[in-house]
Amino acid sequence: DQQVKQNSPSLSVQEGRISILNCDYTNSMFDYFLWYKKYPAEGPTFLISISSIKDKNEDGRFTVFLNKSAKHLSLHIVPSQPGDSAVYFCAASSLSGTYKYIFGTGTRLKVLA
Amino acid sequence: EPEVTQTPSHQVTQMGQEVILRCVPISNHLYFYWYRQILGQKVEFLVSFYNNEISEKSEIFDDQFSVERPDGSNFTLKIRSTKLEDSAMYFCASSVPGQGTGYGYTFGSGTRLTVV
Numbered sequence: 689d690q691q692v693k694q695n696s697p698s699l700s701v702q703e704g705r706i707s708i709l710n711c712d713y714t715n716s717m718f719d720y721f722l723w724y725k726k727y728p729a730e731g732p733t734f735l736i737s738i739s740s741i742k743d744k745n746e747d748g749r750f751t752v753f754l755n756k757s758a759k760h761l762s763l764h765i766v767p768s769q770p771g772d773s774a775v776y777f778c779a780a781s782s783l784s785g786t787y788k789y790i791f792g793t794g795t796r797l798k799v800l801a
Numbered sequence: 802e803p804e805v806t807q808t809p810s811h812q813v814t815q816m817g818q819e820v821i822l823r824c825v826p827i828s829n830h831l832y833f834y835w836y837r838q839i840l841g842q843k844v845e846f847l848v849s850f851y852n853n854e855i856s857e858k859s860e861i862f863d864d865q866f867s868v869e870r871p872d873g874s875n876f877t878l879k880i881r882s883t884k885l886e887d888s889a890m891y892f893c894a895s896s897v898p899g900q901g902t903g904y905g906y907t908f909g910s911g912t913r914l915t916v917v
Contacts, residue, residue, distance in 0.1 A: 724908075729910070729911070729913075730910050730911070731805075731807075731892050731894075731908030731909050731910045731911050732844065732892070732908045733908070734906065734907070777843070777844060779844075787832055787849070787896060788834065788846045788849050788857055789846065789906070790846065791836075791843050791844040791845070791846075792843060793842070793843040794843060794844075
């Protein structure tokens, strides 16, 4: 039962262009969403989050958009840099309960110099 | 910046042996978690721990798994009799709900468990 889906396993983008990573979820009880970045042999690193009361959150080059009716969120990285090359996971949670996160399968982003 | 520390970074064990994976969460955090990632797959929730007891566990977390916080600082995951399919990266995480950067967790860098 994949409650959080990232349908693109990989994405290649030229340096300086926009990277758009997508995530879909099925559980309408989710009310908090995060994006994590992961390098090989390291733990996931928190990137940006959004609660269900918002539809956009911005932090520097990173913007997360949430479309609740479509149960879809996306991460925009502008401009993309080679150091952004990593695996990106979206994760979802319900703020009631134990705060566990359900992760998507990840999208490997490669930013080409 | 505070870190979640995991030891060892890599553990090789024979099938059927017991292993203990160790974690030192961030000191003022209240919730503790174990996740695992089988190679090439998604990060999966195993268990959450709060107030010295398990608050939630997944179906993966069967009787072969246990967690404890023996001394108020360490947080351990024990696998009693390892199987080949337990080979994965195991991540510890801790959090303080309501504080920090948007309820985000802090993950450790993981322990790679290889069962042979």
